Amino acid sequence: xxxxxxxxxxxxxxxxxxxxxxxxxxMDEIARRAGVAKGTIYYHFKGKEELFVALxxxxxxxxxxxxxxxxxxxxxxxxxxxxxxxxxxxxLYHNGTFAKLLISESWGSIERQHEFxxxxxxxxxxxxxxxxxxxxxxxxxxxxxxxTAVAIFGAASVAVLQxxxxxPDEKPAPEERIGEMADHLKQLIYKGVVASRSGx
Amino acid sequence: xxxxxxxxxxxxxxxxxxxxxxxxxxMDEIARRAGVAKGTIYYHFKGKEELFVALxxxxxxxxxxxxxxxxxxxxxxxxxxxxxxxxxxxxLYHNGTFAKLLISESWGSIERQHEFxxxxxxxxxxxxxxxxxxxxxxxxxxxxxxxTAVAIFGAASVAVLQxxxxxPDEKPAPEERIGEMADHLKQLIYKGVVASRSGx
Amino acid sequence: xxxxxxxxxxxxxxxxxxxxxxxxxxMDEIARRAGVAKGTIYYHFKGKEELFVALxxxxxxxxxxxxxxxxxxxxxxxxxxxxxxxxxxxxLYHNGTFAKLLISESWGSIERQHEFxxxxxxxxxxxxxxxxxxxxxxxxxxxxxxxTAVAIFGAASVAVLQxxxxxPDEKPAPEERIGEMADHLKQLIYKGVVASRSGx
Amino acid sequence: xxxxxxxxxxxxxxxxxxxxxxxxxxMDEIARRAGVAKGTIYYHFKGKEELFVALxxxxxxxxxxxxxxxxxxxxxxxxxxxxxxxxxxxxLYHNGTFAKLLISESWGSIERQHEFxxxxxxxxxxxxxxxxxxxxxxxxxxxxxxxTAVAIFGAASVAVLQxxxxxPDEKPAPEERIGEMADHLKQLIYKGVVASRSGx
DNA sequence: TATGAATGAGCCTTCATTCAT
DNA sequence: AATGAATGAAGGCTCATTCAT
Numbered sequence: 001x002x003x004x005x006x007x008x009x010x011x012x013x014x015x016x017x018x019x020x021x022x023x024x025x026x027m028d029e030i031a032r033r034a035g036v037a038k039g040t041i042y043y044h045f046k047g048k049e050e051l052f053v054a055l056x057x058x059x060x061x062x063x064x065x066x067x068x069x070x071x072x073x074x075x076x077x078x079x080x081x082x083x084x085x086x087x088x089x090x091x092l093y094h095n096g097t098f099a100k101l102l103i104s105e106s107w108g109s110i111e112r113q114h115e116f117x118x119x120x121x122x123x124x125x126x127x128x129x130x131x132x133x134x135x136x137x138x139x140x141x142x143x144x145x146x147x148t149a150v151a152i153f154g155a156a157s158v159a160v161l162q163x164x165x166x167x168p169d170e171k172p173a174p175e176e177r178i179g180e181m182a183d184h185l186k187q188l189i190y191k192g193v194v195a196s197r198s199g200x
Numbered sequence: 201x202x203x204x205x206x207x208x209x210x211x212x213x214x215x216x217x218x219x220x221x222x223x224x225x226x227m228d229e230i231a232r233r234a235g236v237a238k239g240t241i242y243y244h245f246k247g248k249e250e251l252f253v254a255l256x257x258x259x260x261x262x263x264x265x266x267x268x269x270x271x272x273x274x275x276x277x278x279x280x281x282x283x284x285x286x287x288x289x290x291x292l293y294h295n296g297t298f299a300k301l302l303i304s305e306s307w308g309s310i311e312r313q314h315e316f317x318x319x320x321x322x323x324x325x326x327x328x329x330x331x332x333x334x335x336x337x338x339x340x341x342x343x344x345x346x347x348t349a350v351a352i353f354g355a356a357s358v359a360v361l362q363x364x365x366x367x368p369d370e371k372p373a374p375e376e377r378i379g380e381m382a383d384h385l386k387q388l389i390y391k392g393v394v395a396s397r398s399g400x
Numbered sequence: 401x402x403x404x405x406x407x408x409x410x411x412x413x414x415x416x417x418x419x420x421x422x423x424x425x426x427m428d429e430i431a432r433r434a435g436v437a438k439g440t441i442y443y444h445f446k447g448k449e450e451l452f453v454a455l456x457x458x459x460x461x462x463x464x465x466x467x468x469x470x471x472x473x474x475x476x477x478x479x480x481x482x483x484x485x486x487x488x489x490x491x492l493y494h495n496g497t498f499a500k501l502l503i504s505e506s507w508g509s510i511e512r513q514h515e516f517x518x519x520x521x522x523x524x525x526x527x528x529x530x531x532x533x534x535x536x537x538x539x540x541x542x543x544x545x546x547x548t549a550v551a552i553f554g555a556a557s558v559a560v561l562q563x564x565x566x567x568p569d570e571k572p573a574p575e576e577r578i579g580e581m582a583d584h585l586k587q588l589i590y591k592g593v594v595a596s597r598s599g600x
Numbered sequence: 601x602x603x604x605x606x607x608x609x610x611x612x613x614x615x616x617x618x619x620x621x622x623x624x625x626x627m628d629e630i631a632r633r634a635g636v637a638k639g640t641i642y643y644h645f646k647g648k649e650e651l652f653v654a655l656x657x658x659x660x661x662x663x664x665x666x667x668x669x670x671x672x673x674x675x676x677x678x679x680x681x682x683x684x685x686x687x688x689x690x691x692l693y694h695n696g697t698f699a700k701l702l703i704s705e706s707w708g709s710i711e712r713q714h715e716f717x718x719x720x721x722x723x724x725x726x727x728x729x730x731x732x733x734x735x736x737x738x739x740x741x742x743x744x745x746x747x748t749a750v751a752i753f754g755a756a757s758v759a760v761l762q763x764x765x766x767x768p769d770e771k772p773a774p775e776e777r778i779g780e781m782a783d784h785l786k787q788l789i790y791k792g793v794v795a796s797r798s799g800x
Numbered sequence: 801t802a803t804g805a806a807t808g809a810g811c812c813t814t815c816a817t818t819c820a821t
Numbered sequence: 822a823a824t825g826a827a828t829g830a831a832g833g834c835t836c837a838t839t840c841a842t
Contacts, residue, residue, distance in 0.1 A: 005805080021308060023223030027833060037807045042834065044805090078394060104304040107361050108221060117365060124362075131393065140393050147384040148393065150362045151355035158354025159347055161307050162324075165317060184347040192392035193331065193340050193348065194278060205822080227816060237824040239819085244822095248816065405801085421708060423623030427837060437803040439839085444801095448837065478794060504704040507761050508621060517765060524762075531793065541795045547784040548793065550762045551755035558754025559747055561707050562724075565717060584747040592792035593731065593740050593748065594678060605826080627812060637828045642813065644826090 006044050008034040010058070013051050018097030022052055022105055022112075053112055056105075059098040060119045063091045067126055077134030082186060084127060088156045089182045093174060096164040103157055124149045156185055206244050208234040210258070213251055218297030222252055222305055222312075253312055256305075259298040260319045263291045267326055277334030282386060284327060288356045289382045293374060296364040303357055324349045356385055406444050408434040410458070413451055418497030422452055422505055422512075453512060456505075459498040460519045463491045467526055477534030482586060484527060488556045489582045493574060496564040503557055524549045556585055606644050608634040610658070613651050618697030622652055622705055622712075653712055656705075659698040660719045663691045667726055677734030682786060684727060688756045689782045693774060696764040703757055724749045756785055 012034035016025045027048055031038040045051040070083035092099035106116045127149035134140030159181055171177075212234035217225045227248055231238040245251040270283035292299035306316045327349035334340030359381055371377075412434035416425045427448055431438040445451040470483035492499035506516045527549035534540030559581055571577075612634035616625045627648055631638040645651040670683035692699035706716045727749035734740030759781055771777075 019309070021223070023221070026831090038833090039807050039809095039835080040805080042836095043807090048833070081393070100307045103358075104307055107300045107304055107365055109219075109365075117362075120362075134393075139395055141387070141391060141395050144380075144384045144387075147359055147381055148388050151359045151385055151388055154358025154362075155351035155355040158303075158358065159351045162317075162320075162350045162354075163347075165307050165309075180344075181347055184344045185351055187341070188348050188351055188389070188392065190392045190394045191341060192388065192390045193281070193334075194390045226814090238817090239824050239826095240822080242817070243824090419709075421623070423621065426835090438837090439803050439805095440801080442838070443803090481793070500707045503758075504707055507700045507704055507765050509619070509765075513765075517762075520762075534793075539795055540793050541787070541791060544780075544784045544787075547759055547781055548788050551759045551785055551788055554758025554762075555751035555755040558703075558758065559751045562717075562720075562750045562754075565707055580744075581747055584744045585751055587741070587744075588748050588751055588792065589788070590792045590794045591741060592788065592790045593681070593734070594790045595739055595741050626810090638813090639815085639828050639830095640826080642815095643828090648812070 005034075005036060005040065009036060009041055009044060009051070010055065013055055014059075014097055017052060017055065018100055022048075022101075049112060053115060056098075056101065056116060057119070059095065059102070060123070063088075063095075063098075064123065064126070066091050067123070071126075071130070076139070077130050077137060078139050078190075080130045081127075081134065081140075081189070084130060085152075085156060085185050085189065086182045088153070089160060089185065090178055092157055092160040093164070093178050093181075096160070099157055099160055099164070103161060120153075124153055127152055152189055155188065159185065205234075205236060205240065209236060209241055209244060209251070210255065213255055214259075214297055217252060217255060218300055222248075222301070249312060253315060256298075256301065256316060257319070259295065259302070260323070263288075263295075263298075264323065264326070266291050267323070271326075271330070276339070277330050277337060278339050278390075280330045281327075281334065281389075284330060285352075285356060285385050285389065286382045288353070289360060289385065290378055292357055292360040293364070293378050293381075296360070299357055299360055299364070303361060320353075324353055327352055352389055355388065359385065405434075405436060405440065409436060409441055409444060409451075410455065413455055414459075414497055417452060417455060418500055422448075422501070449512060453515060456498075456501065456516060457519070459495065459502070460523070463488075463495075463498075464523065464526070466491055467523070471526075471530070476539070477530050477537060478539050478590075480530045481527075481534065481540075481589075484530060485552075485556060485585050485589065486582045488553070489560060489585065490578055492557055492560040493564070493578050493581075496560070499557055499560055499564070503561060520553075524553055527552055552589055555588065559585065605634075605636060605640065609636060609641055609644060609651070610655065613655055614659075614697055617652060617655065618700055622648075622701075649712060653715065656698075656701065656716060657719070659695065659702070660723070663688075663695075663698075664723065664726070666691050667723070671726075671730070676739070677730050677737060678739050678790075680730045681727075681734065681789070684730060685752075685756060685785050685789065686782045688753070689760060689785065690778055692757055692760040693764070693778050693781075696760070699757055699760055699764070703761060720753075724753055727752055752789055755788065759785065 009030065013025075013030050016030045016033060020026075020029075025048070027038055027041060030051075031041055034041070041051065045054065067084055067087045070087040071080045073083065074080055092102075102116075102120065106113060106120055124146070128145045131140055131145050131149060135142050135145075163177060163181065209230065213225075213230050216230045216233060220226075220229075225248075227238055227241060230251075231241055234241075241251065245254065267284055267287045270287040271280045273283065274280055292302075302316075302320065306313060306320055324346070328345045331340055331345050331349060335342050335345075363377060363381065409430065413425075413430050416430045416433060420426075420429075425448075427438055427441060430451075431441055434441075441451065445454065467484055467487045470487040471480045473483065474480055492502075502516075502520070506513060506520055524546070528545045531540055531545050531549060535542050535545075563577060563581065609630065613625075613630050616630045616633060620626075620629075625648070627638055627641060630651075631641055634641070641651065645654065667684055667687045670687040671680045673683065674680055692702075702716075702720065706713060706720055724746070728745045731740055731745050731749060735742050735745075763777060763781065
């Protein structure tokens with residue numbers, strides 16, 4: 001009757017998992033913040049693990065949706081990559097919570113972590129595809145797709161995280177930072193850092 | 201240099217922390233692998249936290265040493281950046297264990313994580329300095345130092361991790377991959393991905 | 401006689417209690433098998449305990465009915481005892497479920513268990529009466545009634561249980577086994593095991 | 601160093617398990633009675649289940665020892681059976697705790713219960729062997745071994761339990777009752793209940 | 801009558817840490 | 822220096838029961 005309850009648990013879980021990481025997160029805390037009894041969580045989710053995975057899948061779907069939508073507005077791979085970078089930075093910045101989990105819970109051999117990397121690979125493939133299409137059209141250099149795509153993802157996500165977790169008092173307006181960071185990333189990824197290219 | 205026992209604990213701790221992450225790592229397991237009694241660890245280290253921090257500091261010192269040594273061989277910022285990238289990839293690849301902890305335990309508000317990010321900032325500053333010097337000399341584009349440096353670090357470390365944690369059966373020879381990956385990163389970071397630059 | 405819903409709950413409860421014992425039995429499971437919502441059980445029964453007691457009382461009534469009916473067909477205590485043994489074995493064998501609960505939930509100091517033993521005592525008294533009447537008529541040895549009656553009940557019920565819970569693949573036809581076991585019990589209880597009796 | 605601790609846990613566990621049954625028994629209570637911290641139990645036993653099984657195995661070993669010793673004093677199967685009955689009644693009476701668990705936790709399909717019945721079968725085989733040897737020598741009637749042996753065990757154990765759990769105020773001296781009950785069982789099992797056998 | 805979402809006390813188990821030896 | 826038995830706080834999960842609909 002009330003999908004409301006599930007939604008509350010979900011919201012609360014995102015916050016708590018993000019704040020504490022999977023291991024330190026306490027079901028008690030999630031329940032408290034959601035304003036439900038502990039048992040209620042277990043009525044809707046099989047356990048901590050399932051709740052977490054449901055959460056991450058949800059997050060991954062959202063980000064993939066956003067990125068795909070960004071890419072549909074143009075056919076030009078260069079613009080598409082631009083959209084990807086902006087979308088990625090924007091989403092991660094607004095869901096720092098999710099960004100943190102994505103980066104910190106993706107490495108390891110636990111089942112959950114396997115599933116995670118699989119999802120992450122989808123995102124990387126999105127980037128890879130753009131690079132591939134652009135390479136075919138001659139508007140991108142012939143880069144080695146996968147490694148480069150992963151590197152681009154790593155650059156964006158770590159940059160966002162580092163920004164989110166710096167001393168809270170010196171943080172500039174988020175919206176401004178998002179634009180700034182996306183620009184810096186675009187510059188790095190589009191042109192690289194080396195100046196003189198004629199002589200090379 | 202270090203007494204036998206401590207060294208064994210250290211080695212064992214690296215393995216266990218890397219395999220399980222900080223939270224899942226058990227002091228029991230560390231003691232078992234080190235071949236010492238659990239109490240012995242507490243004789244040498246104040247607790248789990250201290251052991252972990254000591255470990256990470258050690259790791260950070262080693263990587264910083266390696267990177268600094270790489271940079272001393274030349275004065276040319278372009279070559280220095282090359283050395284940095286190679287050194288970073290090489291070290292992280294050989295110490296995947298450390299790479300994983302570095303990336304997954306750096307974000308959060310626990311004391312230990314603060315200390316971590318502080319250390320990481322040192323590494324980023326190393327990159328930033330090179331970019332700065334290169335920019336001053338005109339051999340680098342005038343990039344926004346900090347963001348770009350973080351992005352470069354993120355690109356390298358996530359790329360290495362993704363490689364280390366992919367399906368174990370399709371892994372090529374490590375040494376080969378290290379060269380390859382460093383090359384791909386260098387290309388990305390040096391030239392970017394966009395092809396036509398004539399108009400610029 | 402009983403309304404549909406209650407009957408379904410009853411049937412389901414018998415199965416679940418028998419399969420899992422009182423403690424391990426879950427109201428959820430009982431409701432599921434009965435095809436009703438969990439709340440429905442609580443609409444008809446005060447709780448788990450009451451449901452269980454109702455069940456056992458029902459079982460005890462049935463078995464007592466069956467045994468009493470068996471005894472009415474003759475006046476001869478020897479034949480009556482025969483009927484008791486056959487009836488007991490037959491009933492327990494066909495209601496292994498009940499047999500198990502009877503034997504395993506009867507010992508302890510919880511209220512429910514007291515009530516149980518009280519019921520069981522009724523059954524034992526039935527046997528005791530037959531032995532008493534037979535002793536008065538001279539067709540039974542002058543045995544100490546209560547102990548012997550309990551022993552007879554124990555012999556029959558444990559024999560049946562042991563048979564019901566042995567490896568499922570080597571089980572012979574139930575009907576056959578019932579006759580067999582009743583015979584063995586009759587022989588034991590009628591003649592005992594010692595051979596030479598002339599010299600005594 | 602201190603097998604003392606384990607012994608205390610063992611003793612306490614026997615009491616608690618017997619008083620409450622496996623499911624209702626609380627590790628907290630066992631620890632409290634043993635005078636140790638809860639964790640101490642888990643230092644020595646893997647869990648509740650293992651503790652319980654260890655307990656039961658210990659009990660079974662003790663009873664088998666006692667019964668085997670009883671049987672060694674004579675070669676005559678009739679005397680041996682006498683020893684078995686006396687030993688069984690005596691042991692169960694003195695370890696009502698164990699008797700209860702034996703009878704109430706032996707039926708079911710959980711792993712632990714399988715193991716239990718297996719152990720119980722050993723005991724039954726002891727009886728079966730005596731009956732077999734006696735039958736071969738002609739001092740026992742040619743009874744069907746297994747069923748009869750199970751029935752004898754059931755008779756003895758249920759008789760003891762019924763006695764142990766009757767109203768506490770009307771209990772006679774234990775030692776006296778043990779002798780009495782063993783006698784009643786011997787009479788039942790040796791001669792049966794039917795009086796006139798000449799005419800039959 | 802019947803439902804099923806919600807509850808929360810209760811329990812088993814884990815594990816970092818201590819300390820007597 | 823080293824040991825390992827003992828500790829106990831903490832946390833995930835279960836499940837009988839309630840109640841608004």
